[in-house]
Amino acid sequence: MDIFDRIGKTATKAYQFTADKTNKLSKEAKLRINMNNKKSQINTLYKEIGKSVYRKHLDLDLEENDIIEEKIKNIDILSDEIKNISNQLLDLKDIKECKNCYSKILKEYKFCPNCGANQSENEIKNCDVQDYAEDTLEILNDEKENN
Numbered sequence: 370m371d372i373f374d375r376i377g378k379t380a381t382k383a384y385q386f387t388a389d390k391t392n393k394l395s396k397e398a399k400l401r402i403n404m405n406n407k408k409s410q411i412n413t414l415y416k417e418i419g420k421s422v423y424r425k426h427l428d429l430d431l432e433e434n435d436i437i438e439e440k441i442k443n444i445d446i447l448s449d450e451i452k453n454i455s456n457q458l459l460d461l462k463d464i465k466e467c468k469n470c471y472s473k474i475l476k477e478y479k480f481c482p483n484c485g486a487n488q489s490e491n492e493i494k495n496c497d498v499q500d501y502a503e504d505t506l507e508i509l510n511d512e513k514e515n516n
């Protein structure tokens with residue numbers, strides 16, 4: 370292979386590496402925006418539920434129970450979506466969550482270094498999704514600082 374071929378190949382590889390990285394970063398940015406969006410939707414729902422509970426207390430409106438139920442369902446849906454986005458963000462960094470102790474660990478680990486749990490199937494139990502999302506963002510931010 371002549372020198373120009375070699376330079377060409379190296380340049381292509383470097384370009385691909387940069388393109389992959391840029392791709393991941395823009396994907397990460399989109400996921401973060403999406404997640405923050407859903408988090409603020411949940412916070413709005415929390416406020417509205419609080420208002421409904423107080424209206425019930427004042428006995429202003431007996432229909433409030435249905436409204437509260439509806440909003441709680443919406444929070445459940447948004448929470449699932451946030452969990453999903455969190456997992457996609459971790460996935461971009463080759464990180465997963467231990468299904469037993471919720472430590473964030475490398476995807477390739479078969480056992481959790483923290484609690485020793487087998488990671489052969491990775492499912493996430495119910496947890497406070499706001500905390501969960503915060504944890505994810507913290508890890509991603511730590512990683513940025515280290516780089």
Ligand SMILES: [Zn+2]
Pocket residue numbers: 467468469470471472481482483484485486
């Ligand atoms: Zn663990």
